[in-house]
Amino acid sequence: MLNVRLFDLTTLLFGAASVCYVAALYGKKDTIARVGTWICIIAAVTSTAAIGVRWAESYKMGIGRIPVTNLYESLVFFAWSVNLFYLFVEWKYRNRTFGAFVMPIAFITMVFAFTNESSIQPLVPALQSYWLHAHVITCFIGYAAFAVSAGVAVMYLLKAKREEAKSDGGVIGLFPPTKALDDLVYRSIIWGFPFLTAGIITGAAWANYAWGTYWSWDPKETWSLIVWLVYAAFLHARITRGWHGRRAAILSIVGFLATIMCYLGVNLVLSGLHSYGGS
Amino acid sequence: MADDKRTQSLMDKVWNFFTSLKLAITVLIILAVSSIFGTIIEQNQPMEKYQQVYTDASVRIMDALNLFDMYHSWWFLLLLVLFTVNLSCCTIDRLPRVVKIVRNPKTTLDEGLEKSLGLVDRWKKKGALDAWVEKYAEAMGKEIGKPRVTRNSDIVHLYAESGVVSRFGVYVTHLSIVIIFIGAIVGNVFGYKGYANIPEGGSVRQIPTRGGTRPVDLDFEVRCNKFSLTFYNDKFGNPTQQPKEYASDLSIIENGREVLRKKIVVNDPLQYKGIWFYQSSYGPTGAATAQVAVVDPAGGPVTGLALAAGQKTALPGYGTITGVDYQPNFQGSGPALLVVLEKPGQPPAQVWLPQGKPDVDRKRNDRYFFSFGGLTQGFFTGLQVAKDPGVNVVWVGCTLMVIGIIIAFFMSHQRLWIRLAPSADGRVEIVLAGAASRNRLAFEKKFEKIQDDFKAVSA
Numbered sequence: 001m002l003n004v005r006l007f008d009l010t011t012l013l014f015g016a017a018s019v020c021y022v023a024a025l026y027g028k029k030d031t032i033a034r035v036g037t038w039i040c041i042i043a044a045v046t047s048t049a050a051i052g053v054r055w056a057e058s059y060k061m062g063i064g065r066i067p068v069t070n071l072y073e074s075l076v077f078f079a080w081s082v083n084l085f086y087l088f089v090e091w092k093y094r095n096r097t098f099g100a101f102v103m104p105i106a107f108i109t110m111v112f113a114f115t116n117e118s119s120i121q122p123l124v125p126a127l128q129s130y131w132l133h134a135h136v137i138t139c140f141i142g143y144a145a146f147a148v149s150a151g152v153a154v155m156y157l158l159k160a161k162r163e164e165a166k167s168d169g170g171v172i173g174l175f176p177p178t179k180a181l182d183d184l185v186y187r188s189i190i191w192g193f194p195f196l197t198a199g200i201i202t203g204a205a206w207a208n209y210a211w212g213t214y215w216s217w218d219p220k221e222t223w224s225l226i227v228w229l230v231y232a233a234f235l236h237a238r239i240t241r242g243w244h245g246r247r248a249a250i251l252s253i254v255g256f257l258a259t260i261m262c263y264l265g266v267n268l269v270l271s272g273l274h275s276y277g278g279s
Numbered sequence: 280m281a282d283d284k285r286t287q288s289l290m291d292k293v294w295n296f297f298t299s300l301k302l303a304i305t306v307l308i309i310l311a312v313s314s315i316f317g318t319i320i321e322q323n324q325p326m327e328k329y330q331q332v333y334t335d336a337s338v339r340i341m342d343a344l345n346l347f348d349m350y351h352s353w354w355f356l357l358l359l360v361l362f363t364v365n366l367s368c369c370t371i372d373r374l375p376r377v378v379k380i381v382r383n384p385k386t387t388l389d390e391g392l393e394k395s396l397g398l399v400d401r402w403k404k405k406g407a408l409d410a411w412v413e414k415y416a417e418a419m420g421k422e423i424g425k426p427r428v429t430r431n432s433d434i435v436h437l438y439a440e441s442g443v444v445s446r447f448g449v450y451v452t453h454l455s456i457v458i459i460f461i462g463a464i465v466g467n468v469f470g471y472k473g474y475a476n477i478p479e480g481g482s483v484r485q486i487p488t489r490g491g492t493r494p495v496d497l498d499f500e501v502r503c504n505k506f507s508l509t510f511y512n513d514k515f516g517n518p519t520q521q522p523k524e525y526a527s528d529l530s531i532i533e534n535g536r537e538v539l540r541k542k543i544v545v546n547d548p549l550q551y552k553g554i555w556f557y558q559s560s561y562g563p564t565g566a567a568t569a570q571v572a573v574v575d576p577a578g579g580p581v582t583g584l585a586l587a588a589g590q591k592t593a594l595p596g597y598g599t600i601t602g603v604d605y606q607p608n609f610q611g612s613g614p615a616l617l618v619v620l621e622k623p624g625q626p627p628a629q630v631w632l633p634q635g636k637p638d639v640d641r642k643r644n645d646r647y648f649f650s651f652g653g654l655t656q657g658f659f660t661g662l663q664v665a666k667d668p669g670v671n672v673v674w675v676g677c678t679l680m681v682i683g684i685i686i687a688f689f690m691s692h693q694r695l696w697i698r699l700a701p702s703a704d705g706r707v708e709i710v711l712a713g714a715a716s717r718n719r720l721a722f723e724k725k726f727e728k729i730q731d732d733f734k735a736v737s738a
Contacts, residue, residue, distance in 0.1 A: 063511065122511045125525050125545040125558075183720050190688040197684055201677040210546050212557045212665030213472060214673060215463075217350040219318040229311035233304050240300050258311075270318055 003057055003067075004118045006050035007076050011110035013043035014079065018107045021099030025171045033096035040087055040103065047080045054120065063122035068136040070121060071267065075113035077136070078263070079106040081144035085188075089148055093184065095176050101151035131206030139199030139224075143259055145192030146231075149185050150256030153249035156181040160246055182245050185252050186238060193231050200224050219270040223262035230255040297368040306362045313358070317349045363460060366453045377446050386427050386438040388696035388712055396696075398713040398726045402734055403706040408435065408699055411707050414736055415697050422729055423695045437697040445716060448687025455683055458676035465669030471495055475556075477503040478564045478659040482532065486664045495666075499551065500532040504540075506561055506658040517608065525558050527660040553666055560661030569602045569616050570652035571632070576641055585655065586618075597647055598622035605654060609633055616651040692716035695729070709733075 020036030023029075054067040067073045086102045155175050162172045175181065203221070204214040215221060234251040237243035296302060320341065321328075329338050329347065345352030385392060393399055404411055412428065412435050419426045419439045426439040473486035473495060482502035485494040505528040510518045524544055531539040531551045541549045548557045568585040573594065575581050584592055586602035593599050601619045609615030615633040630649070632640060637650035693715045702708040711733060715722035 061514070122521055122523065125522060128524075128544075129546040131546075180720075194681060194684045194688065198681055201681065204677070205674070208667075208670060209548065210557065211559070212548070212555050212663045212667070214670065217317060217322065222314050222318045222350075226311045226314050229307045229314070233307040233311070236300055236304050236307065240304070266318070 001054075001057060001118075001120070003050050003054035006046055006053060007110070007118070008114065010043050010047040010050060010076070010079070011107070011114055013039050013046060014083070014103060014107040014110050017043060017099065018103040021096065021103055025097060025100045025174065028171070028174065030096065033099065036099050036103070037087075037090065037096060040083060040090075040099070044080075044083055044087060047076065047083065051077070051080065058120050061120060063120070065123050065128075066133055066136075067120075068140075069123055069127055069132065070117075072113050072116040072118045074136070074140070074263075075109050075116065078140050078143055078147075079109040079113070081140050082106040082109070082147050085141075085144040085148050085191075089184065089188070093176065093180070095180075097175050098148075098152060098155070098184075101155050102148050105147050105151060126210060129206060129210065131202055131209065135199060135202040135206055138195050138202055142192045142195035142199055143263060145188045145195065146227075146252075146256050146259045149188035149192065149252045152181055152184045152188065153252040153256075156185060156249040157246065160249075178245065182248065185249055189231055189234060189252060189255070193228075193235065196224070196228055196231070200228060220262065220266045223258070223266050227255060227258045227262050230258050294368070294372075297365055298372040300369075302361075302365050303369065306358065306365055310358055310362065313349070313355065316346055320346050320349075322350070323348050359460070363457060366456060370450050370453050374450055377450070381443050381446060384427075384438065384440060384694070387429050387431065387436040388438075388698040388710060392696070393698075393710065393712055396712045396714050398723065399710065400712075400730050401708065401710045403702055403704075403708050405706050408433070408701055408707050411699055411709065412437070415699070415709070415733065418733055418736055419695060419697065422732075423693060426695075426697070434698060434700045437699070438694070440692065440694045442690045442692045442716075445686055445690035445692050448683050448685070448690065451679055451683030452687060453683075455676045455679035458679060459673050462669040462672030462674075462676055465672060466667040467669075470665070470667040470669065473664040474559070475501065475662045475664055476562070476659045477501065477527075477662065479503055479506055479657055481659075497554070498533070499538070501556065501662075502530045502532055503660045504528040504530055506660040508561065508658070517613065525561055527558055527561075527662070529556065553668065555665045555667075557663040557665070558660070559663040561658050562661065564657040564659050567605075567654045567656040569605065569654055571600070571602070571616070571618070572637075572650045572652055573647050574641075574650065575647055576644075581647060583652075586616075591621075594647070598625075600649065603629075612636075614651075614653065618649065620645075620649075688717070691718050691722065693722060693725075697733075 017036045017039040020032050020039060024031075024033035024036060051067055054073070055064075058064050058067065068077050082102065083106050086098065086106070089098060089102075090096060156178060158172050159175045159178050159181060163178060176184075200221075203224070207216070207221075208214040230251065234248065234255060237251060238248060324347065326338075329341070333341065341347060345354065349355055416426050416428065416437055419437055423439040423441045426437040429436040429438070471486075471488045471491060473488040473491075475483045475486055477483055480503070482500045484497050484500050486497060487494045507524075507526045507528075508522065509524045509526075511521045511523045513519050526542050526544045528542045529540070529549055530537045531549075539549070539551055543549045543556060543558050545558045548555050550556075566587055568587050571584045571586055573581045573584060582594075584594075584600065586592055586600065588602055588605075591599045591601045599621045601621075602616055603619050604617035605614070606617075607614050609631060610633075612633055613635045615631050617629060617631050619627050619629055621627045630640060630643070632649055632651035634651050634653055637652075638648075640648040640650060694713065696710075696712045698710040700708050700710075711730065713722065713726045713729070
């Protein structure tokens with residue numbers, strides 16, 4: 001299928017972009033990082049085209065539906081969102097060092113997707129709903145924002161450690177100032193939080209329309225609530241003294257680990273209603 | 280009185296405890312961490328199942344801690360109550376202050392305020408004070424909003440603000456959580472969840488409920504006219520095993536009259552008098568029968584038979600016919616039935632009857648030939664039944680929550696002050712100050728631009 005080949009190409013591009021960003025960091029060459037940005041843009045076009053082609057191909061097979069309904073599709077959609085959110089951040093903050101910490105997340109996601117069944121399967125009756133679109137899109141924009149936040153939080157921790165040691169040289173010296181990193185950790189979360197909230201609400205509305213219960217403490221629901229609570233704690237902690245910087249960065253990383261658990265762990269480890277079509 | 284004072288301070292302590300941010304963060308984290316248990320330990324399973332997985336001692340401990348139904352346990356509900364009390368107290372404690380700030384903004388830039396603000400700049404301009412007041416009032420109007428002017432003898436204060444509503448975002452969000460809880464309580468107290476299995480052609484008036492002792496009596500009847508199950512076709516147009524649709528054709532019968540009829544599928548329920556019926560499961564009623572037409576090659580159809588698997592059916596003047604096997608895709612050409620034909624004094628004959636070729640048996644040149652018309656299977660439909668009068672309250676809460684979060688995070692209460700005063704050297708001294716409730720980094724940039732623009736304003 002053409003869409004899968006395009007996604008495979010996207011995987012290579014994400015890998016190449018990650019290599020460029022990391023190499024630029026170590027070689028201190030902005031030119032290489034600029035190449036990384038261009039690769040990200042090409043990857044954005046390729047993956048967007050791949051999603052469109054997959055959508056069109058599903059119609060050609062007579063089972064037309066949005067391509068976000070199994071593990072493979074959700075992984076490529078997540079990587080797609082991370083890439084776009086990253087490009088937005090790079091453009092907004094005019095700093096390419098973030099790429100070395102965010103693009104590998106997109107790359108690893110695509111490699112993981114590559115190991116999964118990629119054929120287009122028809123929708124089981126439970127997923128045949130317009131709520132699917134709103135639910136998946138809101139959730140994944142939220143997840144992507146949290147991924148960016150966690151990547152930047154790692155940068156913050158490295159930079160803060162370096163500053164404590166009072167050495168300014170090396171790769172980490174090129175990072176934006178800690179104040180800017182701390183702010184970006186926070187900004188990404190305040191973008192992610194309303195989307196996660198909307199994702200949980202659309203999921204509840206859908207569950208209510210399909211089963212007559214908006215909340216049944218199923219492991220997926222519960223984990224999405226755990227993620228929500230962690231970020232709610234983060235947002236409240238920010239207002240109190242002493243919770244900027246290091247502790248906030250750690251909470252952001254904890255929040256993203258909970259997000260991964262919610263997104264993948266629940267399906268791979270626990271049982272529930274979101275079995276992603278059994279794949 | 281000393282005694283009074285102590286009570287007062289104890290009350291204060293309790294109040295401070297319940298309004299503290301520390302409690303909020305602690306409760307959020309405890310809720311998050313404790314919720315994990317219920318996702319690892321499968322909830323609401325029969326005791327025997329737990330005893331297979333865990334040791335007796337751990338089953339006893341987990342049972343004592345209500346870990347098998349933890350989200351409804353007293354301690355989890357207590358946490359939720361604490362959470363609600365905390366956010367309500369925070370609102371009661373802080374909202375009046377915010378209302379006060381909003382209603383009576385500090386419109387004059389006195390020295391105390393000036394010292395407390397991070398963004399302050401000053402410069403001097405030649406000319407008449409009143410002319411500059413007008414100029415800067417106009418400039419502020421363009422940047423933030425029309426300023427309020429306060430005159431204190433010969434000192435003039437300008438104050439403008441925007442995004443006041445952002446101060447209320449957090450309270451809207453907190454209120455939304457309380458509303459969602461109220462909706463959930465209303466649903467739990469006045470609603471119910473039940474289920475109904477209705478065979479095709481059958482109907483129910485009573486709904487057994489989950490957790491309830493007595494079934495709920497409906498004041499109408501629900502009839503299942505038909506249940507149907509369809510599968511996706513593969514690229515050659517043959518049916519696969521992947522289900523495409525579960526559908527129940529339902530009728531609501533009230534006072535002996537059909538008042539509503541709807542075909543429900545998963546994700547498209549039926550609602551009548553606030554009670555919702557959801558397609559949930561299905562199953563067979565009895566065994567399938569094979570429809571077989573008996574045809575006389577000379578004279579046309581003789582009779583139709585419904586064969587139960589393995590049951591010998593007598594055909595007068597011919598012998599017996601028995602359906603012995605069924606294949607959904609026989610030799611790649613769709614469903615077919617294997618029958619055994621027995622005639623007196625003759626060895627039994629086995630014949631495959633493909634559903635797609637009704638005439639194939641004609642070439643046997645027998646007295647009768649047979650054609651297979653398909654399997655008939657009776658089904659029952661499994662419906663979830665729910666009545667939840669609180670659900671719309673929950674949706675109001677959810678909508679408010681999203682609105683509240685967006686207001687709280689994406690709007691900022693921005694304030695700008697200007698103080699104009701005659702200076703000792705005959706010029707006008709201008710002091711500019713600004714503050715934002717959120718996104719201070721962005722406001723700093725905006726303030727810098729305002730600084731430059733305002734300094735460049737000419738007479």
